[in-house]
Amino acid sequence: MMDNCHQSILSDYKPNRNSTEQNETISTMISSTTTDGKTFDLCEQENILTDQLEKCKVKDATHLSERIKRTYQRIDSYIREDRIEEAEQERKYLNELEQTQILHEQVVFQKSNRYQKNTLVENNRSDLKNLRDDLTDMPCCAEKMTMELLVYFHQRLLDEFIFLETSDSVIQKLGELKTQIQNEELFSEEIRTYFDDLNRNIYNEDCSSAVNMLNNILRKIRPLHLQEIQRLIEKMEKTAELIRNKDIVLLIGVTGCGKSTTVQFLAGAKMKETKVATVPGRFLDHIEMCEPIENPGLIHITTSPYCRSETRYVMPVTVPLQDIFGPDETGELIFCDTPGFGDTSGPEVDIANSAGVLEALKNCKSVKILALSSYKSSGDRGQGIQKLAQILVKMIDHIEDRLKSIMYAFTNYKLTTDIHAILHDLKNFKVNNDLVLRSDKSFVALLTDMINKTEHGAEIINPIGGDPKSLIAKVRSLDGIENPAKVFQFSFSESTQSTISNQIHRYKTNITSAVKRKNLDLLLYNLRNFKILKNLIKQNFIEDSYNDSIRSVNEKIDEYSKEINKDFDRCLISHDGFKEEDILKYKYFHNYIQQIQKLKDYLGSN
Known part of the structure; x- marks a missing residue:
């Protein structure tokens, strides 16, 4: 001692x-x-x-x-x-x-x-470019005025030359925006609070906070960013051509489960563990590729230590099998990284993911599924595994008939973890005691398949010290799902569905307001966007709401025409005849009817 x-x-x-x-x-x-x-x-x-x-x-x-x-x-x-x-x-x-x-x-x-x-600067440049693109041909409205202020503050953040230089000029623009929001009947107590905070940000010259507050206002007056959805789908369409008539392996899992890291690992990239500093003395563990990157398909596959999706659309990476098994092997596997389903990146990514991925898969020859579950999202009673199973059940029609096409792998688990026991526990103590889960035959079939396929050991991915050969061999032996267009289906998260409903309500409100104020440019803008959303999502309730708005616009135009005709007839039989104000009214109406021809693609030939 x-x-x-x-x-x-x-x-x-x-x-x-x-x-x-x-x-x-x-x-x-x-x-x-x-x-x-x-x-x-x-x-x-x-x-x-x-x-x-x-x-x-x-x-x-x-x-x-x-x-x-x-x-x-x-x-x-x-x-x-x-x-x-x-x-x-x-x-x-x-x-x-x-x-x-x-x-x-x-x-x-x-x-x-x-x-x-550097990332923040690049994001600001990208946001600024998108704002300028979106402002093209947009009529004067609260949305446009908010975006113009966003352009101003993004320019300030990038130290670009701008015409508006004084805080008084910005405050004036802010007052005009507030008036416009009130005129469009969009003002609320929450927006009032945002304006109060925004005034403080401008007074303190806090451009970054001003951008955040303006984005909050924009989300209130425009719940869904349609142009961003279109941009994402356009990128998906380009990648869809790369997998047309191909046999692919689709990685499925929630945000943060390690899909991108797994693709890098399976493509043969050398991986290393690093630390990413959040504040001095505080670090997040992160696994990233070592340079040089040999597979060119991995250049655009990025990862992050944060629980957010770095992947915003389907990204295919072709892996020649000779790179994994040696020169005697032939053929290839195409692994497709995807955003997390029900993604935390927002409703725009969720919609583009659902619509874009489905469209991409329709033209594939066959699809195999590599389903990933992460220890980080597993929960204390297997909630993460349950969520993964529910994603797969919703995505694949009659999944109980497609189990030979699915492989399960697990990330961020210790190599000694008994996954099989965890799955058994989930089934015995949660599913068997939950009437709703127990009665879901597809879910029970998938969970049973997980249990069976992990009986002799689960595929726990070890990006740094592991070898991808075992997992690739198992994926290679899967049966591909043929005719994917008939098998795959996608649904939105509840929050995304709520945002869609809010945007539909906003379109209807904007259309009613534009008709009331006879603002044909604003009416055309909202009808066009409403129609794009309807064609993009293809849900009955959106179709019905759109048709209701078209019917309402036609009725209001008809009422206005009848009112003018009635006044015209009154003037014809009146001893006073046509006064100057009557003539001005008819000229305005004549011009209105001419301008309304712009809407014939939406309102019909009548």
């Missing part, structure tokens, strides 16, 4: 990440100026880190934590053996390791911060 003296010595060797001495050392390494008076930039800090790693004889910075742990254990052992001189040497080495780890975390944070800033 150690005496009190040794216990005191041991406490001196405990790693202290917040010690003044260590922080001052690291601060000196990072912040001190070079001989020409310039501070160390990121590149120079990385060079210092490389030198420190070499000095500490550590090959990879990711091994620092383990090396520190082992060094502390050696110090502990030396002190217990009363080998104080060796313990002192290890203490010095431990200090070097800890200083190096702090420097490594500083470098990681700065690299992450720089990447996030």
